[in-house]
Structures are given as structure tokens and as C-alpha cells.
Amino acid sequence: MTNRKITVAYGDGIGPEIMQATLDILEAAGAALDLDVIEIGEKVYQQGVTTGIKPSAWESLRQSKVFFKAPITTPQGGGFKSLNVTTRKTLGLFANVRPCRVYPPYISTLHPKMDVVIIRENEEDLYAGIEHQQTDEVVQCLKLISRPGSEKIIRFAFEYARAYNRKKVTCFTKDNIMKMSDGLFHKIFDEIGEEYPEIEKDHKIIDIASAILADKPETLDVIVTLNLYGDIVSDIAAQIAGSVGLGGSANIGEGCAMFEAIHGSAPDIAGMGIANPSGLINAAAMMLVHIDQPQIAEKVTNAWLKTIEDGIHTGDIYKEGQSKSKVGTKEFSQAVIDRIDSKPQHLIGAQFKKLDKDKLFKAPKKVKKTKKLVGVDVFIHWDEPGRNPNVLGEKLKECCTASLPLKIINNRGVKVYPDGHSETFCSDHWRCRYIASESSAIDHKQVIELLDQIQAAGFDFIKTEQLYTFDGARGYSLAQGE
Numbered sequence: 001m002t003n004r005k006i007t008v009a010y011g012d013g014i015g016p017e018i019m020q021a022t023l024d025i026l027e028a029a030g031a032a033l034d035l036d037v038i039e040i041g042e043k044v045y046q047q048g049v050t051t052g053i054k055p056s057a058w059e060s061l062r063q064s065k066v067f068f069k070a071p072i073t074t075p076q077g078g079g080f081k082s083l084n085v086t087t088r089k090t091l092g093l094f095a096n097v098r099p100c101r102v103y104p105p106y107i108s109t110l111h112p113k114m115d116v117v118i119i120r121e122n123e124e125d126l127y128a129g130i131e132h133q134q135t136d137e138v139v140q141c142l143k144l145i146s147r148p149g150s151e152k153i154i155r156f157a158f159e160y161a162r163a164y165n166r167k168k169v170t171c172f173t174k175d176n177i178m179k180m181s182d183g184l185f186h187k188i189f190d191e192i193g194e195e196y197p198e199i200e201k202d203h204k205i206i207d208i209a210s211a212i213l214a215d216k217p218e219t220l221d222v223i224v225t226l227n228l229y230g231d232i233v234s235d236i237a238a239q240i241a242g243s244v245g246l247g248g249s250a251n252i253g254e255g256c257a258m259f260e261a262i263h264g265s266a267p268d269i270a271g272m273g274i275a276n277p278s279g280l281i282n283a284a285a286m287m288l289v290h291i292d293q294p295q296i297a298e299k300v301t302n303a304w305l306k307t308i309e310d311g312i313h314t315g316d317i318y319k320e321g322q323s324k325s326k327v328g329t330k331e332f333s334q335a336v337i338d339r340i341d342s343k344p345q346h347l348i349g350a351q352f353k354k355l356d357k358d359k360l361f362k363a364p365k366k367v368k369k370t371k372k373l374v375g376v377d378v379f380i381h382w383d384e385p386g387r388n389p390n391v392l393g394e395k396l397k398e399c400c401t402a403s404l405p406l407k408i409i410n411n412r413g414v415k416v417y418p419d420g421h422s423e424t425f426c427s428d429h430w431r432c433r434y435i436a437s438e439s440s441a442i443d444h445k446q447v448i449e450l451l452d453q454i455q456a457a458g459f460d461f462i463k464t465e466q467l468y469t470f471d472g473a474r475g476y477s478l479a480q481g482e
């Protein structure tokens, strides 16, 4: 077997301890690797690099296309960017795969039948990181959901389920509230699901879905969801499976991939030699499958399972009367190395499948619709004493053009003019909707004329959103009460 180049980062906090422990196991198992070590995280941030990664490190990643990464510490505030989010987005790692299985009776869990895989969209949603302060009182964060992005992750989830002979894929969204963005994700789930008739499909609203995941995880199988929900529910799943210290995650893209533990750099126990390296070991096994060394992955996982079965446990999973010995990071990895040719006797052994790249990265469906401009939402920063919506409404009515009359004003999504309720709290951020009458077509020129009038009347417009129809269907949500 020829050595495969991978880029390795030892990370911060417990990172160096668990990375060394894992690399020792990989070497003992005979993994054919050529390591290119890069520096990322705290030290790089301290040198003033706000992304936490230097340009030379990108070069290594571009060449190896495989990143094996220990956790890092993200500095709070100060304009520093999360290196994890940057890496995922820069390298196009759209799929985050987190298997959460349990190991009863060797590791305590309330859910001995749980075996869930969470497949989380990794690039879009609120994690696009597009935020603006628009008024004294209001900031916004844009939630972006694209058709190609949703298609890619949903197809990935079904292909994963098919390859691993999983029976059900459940989609988690909040499309009862976010009918357009989460609604698109749900719609695409239904569309792509049809291509997988042998797999059961289900959709759940994220709030009850999370409750079910925490209470009856054995009723769930593969879960596919948007970025933010996936971030939250995957930590819940890992924790109830036994410990956040056990889970590994794969971040997969068309060209590159990144493998890491799901937990952070655990500064509270850094340097103490007690961290559990299992999350990184499980991530390493997924990496070995990805680089076509599945036999080594099985060897590593089976040795690890045997160590767990033999009751050799780090402090986070150690239980008096159940575990046999409480060990530190180094002793744990030595125990795995000692069992490198062993198989577990009771726990189900490792079974890895390579996903079919051609099916996984199918070109997304091209959709071209007839787009028609029908109006504009003008957002205004207005803070006159009393903040009376009727005063604002009457003034703005004067500003409208014949082709674009003022229809409604709302505040934080609730209609306040005309016929608002006096009880509704109003911030200094107002959305004023101007819509053309049915028959008249408008163009951007009329929007600009309208904005000219609004400005001439002394109003501070902070942004506009054009209102379109696509093939005649409304491409914008109605305000509550509209």
C-alpha cells in the first residue's frame, strides 16, 4: 500500500494529547499515511491572523485534500472567525456526518437501542454569517437556503442510508414557521426521497423532533437536517449516547474532506493527560475508509471496541462497578494498540461502506422560472416619539408612486398599519410593503423613483427586498396579519 498524504493539525487544549494518542494507534494498525503537519488555532490567531489558518496551510490542504484535525479554541470576540466554519465553507465540505451509536452495557446510557446517524448541511443556513446592524435596536442574520445545497445534502443522506442498509431517513425542519426556506428543504426531501422507494421517509418539526431524539432515539435512524438544527441535535445525540468524548465526525465535499472529534478543545482538562481520545479515533476510522484503507479502519475500530468491552475507560465514561480500570489518554491508546488484532466479543464490530461518488455528487436539478417584479419591501429606520404606526403610514402614503402604492407596514413581521393593534410592541425597524396592482408590470426604475421620494421626505431607508413572483407563484412571505 502506498502512503497517502494527509494534512494533520494538533489543535489546542486537549488537541495535542488526543491527536498523538490517535496517530500512535493508526501507526500500530499499519495505516499507510504521509503526515503533513500544519499549525492552526490559538497560536495563529494570536499572530493576528483572524481566520486562525495561514495561507501556507491552505496549500497543504489543497494538495492532500484530506484534513485530520484536532479541536481548536476559538477566541471570543475581537473579530476572529471560527476556523471550523471557514474550513468547511472554503473547501466546500457540504455534508457533516455524525454517527451516534451506543455501547451497552459497557458505557452507561439510558437508550441501549439507539443507533442514529445525523447528516447535517454544513455550508448554508444562518451559518452563512451574513449579519448587519440596521437600526439602533435591530440586527439581522440572513438565513440562506439554496436548492442545489439542499439537493446535495439530502441526496447524500439517502445514499448513505442505502449504502449502510439503513431503513429510514427523517428530515427535521421548522417549515410550519419558515415556510419558504425550511419549506424548500422539506420539498426537496420529498422530491429526492422518491428516488429511494425502499427507504422509509419521515418529516418532523424540529422542536418535537429534538424531544423525540432525547427521549426515544431508538425510533430514529438516519436524520437529515439544516445547519443550525443539525449542530444542536448532533450534540444532544452524542451526549445521550454516552459522552461527547466518543463521537467522531466527517465533513465531506466533492474534492476534499475533513475528519475531527465532535467535541471542543476542553481547556478545563488540557494538559492533564485524562482526555478521552475516542472521538478522534472514531473520526480517524471514517478517514481511513475515505482514503481507501477500510481494512485498517476496521482493525482500529475493532481494537477500540474490544478496549471498551474490556472495561478500560477514561474518566468521562468510567463507572464504578461497571468499568474495570480508569486510565489516562496514553494508557487508553496503549490498550487499543495492545488489542490491534482483536475483535469485540459482544458489541457489533466495525462495518464500513464506501459511498458511490458518482451517485453522491449528481449535478443538481436546473430550475429556470419566469421571474416577475411585483413590488418592494422598503425597510425604514424610524424613531419618532410615540412610534405611532398610523403617523408613519400616513406620511409614507404620500411618498408612494401611482404604480407602487403602499399596502402594509409591519414591525418585526407583524402588521401594524393599516388597522394594527395598539398592544403590538414596535421597534425602530419598519418594513413598508409597496405592491403593484395586478395588471401593471414594474421594473427597477419604479423602485428607484419610489426610493427617491422616500428619501426626499426625510426617511432613512436601510434596505430593500424586491418582491417577485416565479411562474406566477408568490416568492415572498405574507406578514403576520396581512
Ligand code: NAD
Pocket: 014, 070, 071, 072, 073, 074, 075, 084, 244, 245, 260, 261, 262, 263, 264, 265, 266, 267, 268, 269, 274, 275, 276, 277, 278, 279, 316
Ligand atoms: P468542549 O467540548 O471542549 O467541552 C465540554 C465539556 O466536555 C468539558 O467539560 C470537557 O472537559 C468535556 N470534554 C470534551 N471533550 C472531552 C474528551 N475528549 N474527554 C473528556 N472530556 C471531554 O466544549 P466547550 O467547553 O464549549 O468549548 C471549548 C473550546 O472548544 C471553545 O473555544 C470552542 O470554541 C472550541 N470548540 C472547538 C470545536 C472544534 O474545533 N471542532 C468544536 C466545539 C468547540
